[in-house]
Amino acid sequence: MRILSLVRITLLMFYRRKALWIASIPLALFALFLAYASPMSPGFSNIDGLVFTGQVLAMFTPLAYAASFSDLMTAGRRTGMDELESTSPLPMAVIRSAHVLGAWVICISSSLLFLVLIAVHQAINGNGKAILVALAVALVILAPSILIAIGISALLGALLPTIVARILAVLVWAWLAFYTPLLPLPTLNGGPLAVIGDPIAQGWFHTDPVYAPANGPFTFQSGVISLLWQVCIILLLFTGANIASNHIKARI
Amino acid sequence: MSGSSRGQNQIWGRWTRLAFIGIQLKRLYRLVLLPFILTAGILFVGSLLEGIWSPGRIRLVMMALTQVPVIATGLSTAFVLNGDPIVELAESTPTGWRKVQVTRLLIITGAFLAAAGLLFIGLHMMRLWPRDMGWVSIITPVGSIFIVSCLVFLIAVLTTSMPTSSLASIAIWLFLCFIWDPYITDPVRQRLIPLFVAAAGAIFGWNMCGDTERNVLKVAAL
Numbered sequence: 253m254r255i256l257s258l259v260r261i262t263l264l265m266f267y268r269r270k271a272l273w274i275a276s277i278p279l280a281l282f283a284l285f286l287a288y289a290s291p292m293s294p295g296f297s298n299i300d301g302l303v304f305t306g307q308v309l310a311m312f313t314p315l316a317y318a319a320s321f322s323d324l325m326t327a328g329r330r331t332g333m334d335e336l337e338s339t340s341p342l343p344m345a346v347i348r349s350a351h352v353l354g355a356w357v358i359c360i361s362s363s364l365l366f367l368v369l370i371a372v373h374q375a376i377n378g379n380g381k382a383i384l385v386a387l388a389v390a391l392v393i394l395a396p397s398i399l400i401a402i403g404i405s406a407l408l409g410a411l412l413p414t415i416v417a418r419i420l421a422v423l424v425w426a427w428l429a430f431y432t433p434l435l436p437l438p439t440l441n442g443g444p445l446a447v448i449g450d451p452i453a454q455g456w457f458h459t460d461p462v463y464a465p466a467n468g469p470f471t472f473q474s475g476v477i478s479l480l481w482q483v484c485i486i487l488l489l490f491t492g493a494n495i496a497s498n499h500i501k502a503r504i
Numbered sequence: 505m506s507g508s509s510r511g512q513n514q515i516w517g518r519w520t521r522l523a524f525i526g527i528q529l530k531r532l533y534r535l536v537l538l539p540f541i542l543t544a545g546i547l548f549v550g551s552l553l554e555g556i557w558s559p560g561r562i563r564l565v566m567m568a569l570t571q572v573p574v575i576a577t578g579l580s581t582a583f584v585l586n587g588d589p590i591v592e593l594a595e596s597t598p599t600g601w602r603k604v605q606v607t608r609l610l611i612i613t614g615a616f617l618a619a620a621g622l623l624f625i626g627l628h629m630m631r632l633w634p635r636d637m638g639w640v641s642i643i644t645p646v647g648s649i650f651i652v653s654c655l656v657f658l659i660a661v662l663t664t665s666m667p668t669s670s671l672a673s674i675a676i677w678l679f680l681c682f683i684w685d686p687y688i689t690d691p692v693r694q695r696l697i698p699l700f701v702a703a704a705g706a707i708f709g710w711n712m713c714g715d716t717e718r719n720v721l722k723v724a725a726l
Contacts, residue, residue, distance in 0.1 A: 269665070269667075269668075271662070271663040271665055271668040272665070272667060272668045272671065275659075275663075275668050275671045275672045275675065276671065278675055278679075279671065279674075279675040279678070282675060282678050282679050282682070282683055283678075285683055286682055286683065289683075312678060312682075315674050315678065316670075316671045316672075316674035316675055316678070317671070319575075319579055319670040319671060319673070319674045320667040320668070320670040320671040320674075321667065323666070323667070414583060415535060415538070415579060415580055415583045418579045418583070418670055419572075419575060419576050419579055422575055422579070422674065423572070423575075432564075434561060434564050435564070435565060435568075
């Protein structure tokens with residue numbers, strides 16, 4: 253019960269941050285435009301289009317989310333809120349998870365809204381599975397990417413000065429999401445460890461991946477590996493951010 | 505008699521204004537160094553790669569690297585304009601909050617503009633600037649930095665929230681870099697139209713920032 257009421261209160265707290273909601277809507281719209289205008293785009297009228305749109309949203313919107321959550325774990329410490337939180341009977345880790353949940357709900361809502369709108373449009377035109385696919389795409393492609401971006405932001409924000417952390421988090425996400433063979437940078441893209449959903453998109457939804465896989469097409473198993481790997485990264489990032497934020501002193 | 509006292513007042517006024525800018529500069533000097541460090545870093549990468557790679561390939565790298573100062577401008581502006589808890593104090597003095605905000609904005613924007621100018625000159629001389637059309641191309645980096653900082657100023661005034669301003673700054677950059685620039689390719693039109701929008705936004709923000717009641721209430725609500 254306690255945890256449920258914590259979740260309720262957290263969602264209420266984040267519901268009140270209206271400016272953040274409003275700002276994330278044009279962000280998702282820009283990404284939608286990119287998904288529509290991309291030369292690789294299969295259009296919005298079939299399952300492929302839904303998955304591709306989900307992937308483009310998962311590549312571009314986290315750029316902004318990586319910039320904005322660097323105080324996710326440390327804000328309480330600056331206002332003294334953490335002292336209040338430590339007197340609550342719940343473990344700190346649970347409270348911090350609730351904060352992450354609230355941030356994640358804000359981040360995914362605008363993208364989810366547009367995905368579902370596209371799916372409803374498809375459903376009206378006779379594609380019965382569209383809404384289920386949209387929800388699945390949001391859960392297995394968008395959600396992990398957004399959580400990784402928030403985690404990078406929170407971890408760097410707990411380790412580094414705010415402004416350095418913000419710029420670095422954006423650059424780290426840019427490195428993770430974008431790749432061109434013309435630059436000799438090592439990359440996770442093209443392998444099962446990519447964090448933008450290529451293995452899942454090809455392995456589970458049978459669409460064309462954004463970056464051509466290096467060793468043959470992705471299978472169902474590479475999708476499973478990819479999802480587990482992303483869950484591991486997310487857990488590591490937030491655990492790291494939690495530990496790091498326990499060690500910093502209050503900075504007013 | 506009165507003339508000399510007016511003259512003294514003018515000198516005194518100019519002196520306090522300089523001192524005021526000095527105080528803000530002292531507060532932000534590390535952030536003012538950031539754009540110059542970025543410029544130096546990018547130019548260093550350019551000179552390092554110059555003999556090794558073909559210019560076409562380096563220009564591609566530069567296309568990515570020259571976006572870093574624009575991202576940094578938005579985030580730095582969002583950082584200096586938000587999260588100062590002493591709005592009420594500034595509003596209770598003859599200085600006022602708007603003067604504090606605008607001075608900080610001008611210091612950061614000025615530093616980033618100067619650094620972007622240097623970056624363009626350096627890369628232009630090395631013939632490494634991507635899509636170089638002669639000196640008119642300087643409008644590309646300078647314009648995008650001006651646009652981003654004006655709009656982030658407006659959003660910071662509207663929301664007084666650092667996370668939201670940071671998010672919006674990246675959204676603005678995303679729009680400029682991926683949606684506007686690839687379709688509007690004429691360098692002057694590419695920058696002039698958003699410049700007007702950004703200037704209008706900054707004027708709107710300037711007017712709103714003069715409202716003492718609103719500033720104090722906004723901080724009280726945090």
